[in-house]
Amino acid sequence: MDFGKQLERLEAIVRRLEAEDLDLDEALKLFEEGLERLRAAREQLAQAELKVKKVLEIEGLDR
Amino acid sequence: MGTPLDLFAAASAEGAWTVGEVTRRARAVIEAGLPPLWVRGEVSGFKAWRSGHWYFSLRDKTAQLRCVMFAKQNYLLPAAPTDGMQVFVFARPSMYEEKGEFQLTVMELLSTEQGGLWKLAFEKAKAALTKDGLLDPARKRRMPPFPRRIAVVTSPDGAALRDIQAVIGRRWPLAELIIVPAQVQGAKAEASVCSALNRISRLPVDVLIVGRGGGSIEDLWAFNSERVARAVAGMPMPVISAVGHETDVTLCDLVADLRAPTPSAAAEAATPDRAEVLAHCGVVAQRLARGLRMSSRRVVERLARTGDRLTSSMQHRLEKSRALLTAHSAHLDALSPLRILARGYAVARDGDGRILRRVGQFPAGREFRLRVADGEVAARVQAAVPPLRNAERGSGGEAGGEA
Numbered sequence: 263m264d265f266g267k268q269l270e271r272l273e274a275i276v277r278r279l280e281a282e283d284l285d286l287d288e289a290l291k292l293f294e295e296g297l298e299r300l301r302a303a304r305e306q307l308a309q310a311e312l313k314v315k316k317v318l319e320i321e322g323l324d325r
Numbered sequence: 326m327g328t329p330l331d332l333f334a335a336a337s338a339e340g341a342w343t344v345g346e347v348t349r350r351a352r353a354v355i356e357a358g359l360p361p362l363w364v365r366g367e368v369s370g371f372k373a374w375r376s377g378h379w380y381f382s383l384r385d386k387t388a389q390l391r392c393v394m395f396a397k398q399n400y401l402l403p404a405a406p407t408d409g410m411q412v413f414v415f416a417r418p419s420m421y422e423e424k425g426e427f428q429l430t431v432m433e434l435l436s437t438e439q440g441g442l443w444k445l446a447f448e449k450a451k452a453a454l455t456k457d458g459l460l461d462p463a464r465k466r467r468m469p470p471f472p473r474r475i476a477v478v479t480s481p482d483g484a485a486l487r488d489i490q491a492v493i494g495r496r497w498p499l500a501e502l503i504i505v506p507a508q509v510q511g512a513k514a515e516a517s518v519c520s521a522l523n524r525i526s527r528l529p530v531d532v533l534i535v536g537r538g539g540g541s542i543e544d545l546w547a548f549n550s551e552r553v554a555r556a557v558a559g560m561p562m563p564v565i566s567a568v569g570h571e572t573d574v575t576l577c578d579l580v581a582d583l584r585a586p587t588p589s590a591a592a593e594a595a596t597p598d599r600a601e602v603l604a605h606c607g608v609v610a611q612r613l614a615r616g617l618r619m620s621s622r623r624v625v626e627r628l629a630r631t632g633d634r635l636t637s638s639m640q641h642r643l644e645k646s647r648a649l650l651t652a653h654s655a656h657l658d659a660l661s662p663l664r665i666l667a668r669g670y671a672v673a674r675d676g677d678g679r680i681l682r683r684v685g686q687f688p689a690g691r692e693f694r695l696r697v698a699d700g701e702v703a704a705r706v707q708a709a710v711p712p713l714r715n716a717e718r719g720s721g722g723e724a725g726g727e728a
Binding site for chain 2: 264265266269272273275276278279280282283284285286289290293296297300303304306307309310311312313314315316317
């Protein structure tokens with residue numbers, strides 16, 4: 263998933279947990295989703311190698 | 326041209342023109358006949374007055390022209406020209422009547438040493454771009470915070486590309502770097518850069534860097550072309566330009582959403598720093614944990630509140646029942662036969678405890694029991710008495726009690 267979207271969703275989760283009166287069930291579900299997204303975001307950040315392509319090779323890229 | 330001078334009209338002493346009339350007439354003729362124009366020449370006798378106005382001559386091998394450039398025009402220039410400097414001036418030819426001198430009133434001055442004709446072309450293109458609103462600061466787009474695809478238009482084997490690749494690899498390797506090779510110098514540069522831009526405009530790219538390493542001012546030419554500038558302005562994604570010199574801003578720089586002093590700086594501007602984002606993730610993780618704590622604390626508080634409400638509602642019900650009970654028991658008490666007995670009545674019953682209500686149930690000699698307020702009395706009927714006329718509605722027990 264796109265890193266920006268990942269972080270956006272994560273922040274939305276945190277804001278809901280902080281601000282809203284949630285059922286314990288719902289709060290836990292959100293928390294778990296947050297943890298998962300945090301793990302995914304950190305994993306993405308840990309990526310070490312920059313992918314480089316020359317334009318001749320990327321004709322198949324979709325918009 | 327104005328009306329030709331009729332020299333014979335002034336041939337006699339009486340018809341002689343005054344000096345002022347001649348200069349005024351000459352000025353009118355010059356100003357009507359020579360529109361503002363660009364003139365090229367060498368500066369000589371330059372003098373800046375305290376008023377801020379500049380006076381100098383422009384000359385070439387065969388002639389010279391007196392020039393004035395007023396303060397309100399020359400304050401925009403980075404420096405004053407020096408004697409011997411080759412310049413272009415955009416000037417209005419006129420007559421300085423007080424001195425009877427033909428003179429150029431200079432409105433713009435460009436040094437050929439600072440790019441000369443290039444500069445001229447630059448100013449023209451810049452004016453055209455300005456007119457079309459392409460240099461409007463409101464057009465500038467923000468860089469995407471977390472770019473997925475970064476495209477670079479630059480020479481495929483220059484230092485610029487190496488620098489950009491190194492910086493992005495260090496700061497934001499999550500991105501994909503798309504290199505679109507272009508010829509950035511020479512006669513084909515303009516067409517090559519335009520075609521590269523055209524290709525990128527059809528690709529899903531979040532931010533574009535147009536880069537170029539060092540080089541002389543003449544090498545910047547492709548990035549001062551109006552065609553390239555318009556192509557940059559038309560890109561669907563934000564563009565960072567890193568093609569200028571510190572002193573020379575190119576049209577590409579002006580049109581781009583961001584101008585970077587070097588290709589490395591452009592790569593930095595295009596990317597977030599991974600280490601900072603990681604630190605931010607740490608903060609988000611803390612907030613996440615705290616958020617859960619807050620949520621669960623709120624749930625506990627809500628439970629406690631609900632419990633309180635439940636207890637208090639139970640208590641309320643209990644009190645209501647208790648009051649009801651008291652009322653009922655008072656009522657019951659009032660109806661109790663004991664209370665009736667206390668008022669002086671008695672109940673007669675036979676040996677089996679059956680209540681005796683009618684005179685007929687009391688044959689002479691019958692033994693029965695009489696219940697009064699504080700106990701029982703054993704009794705016997707002495708004689709039967711005929712029933713009362715209204716005995717139908719009375720209670721037999723009471724009547725028997727009198728026996």
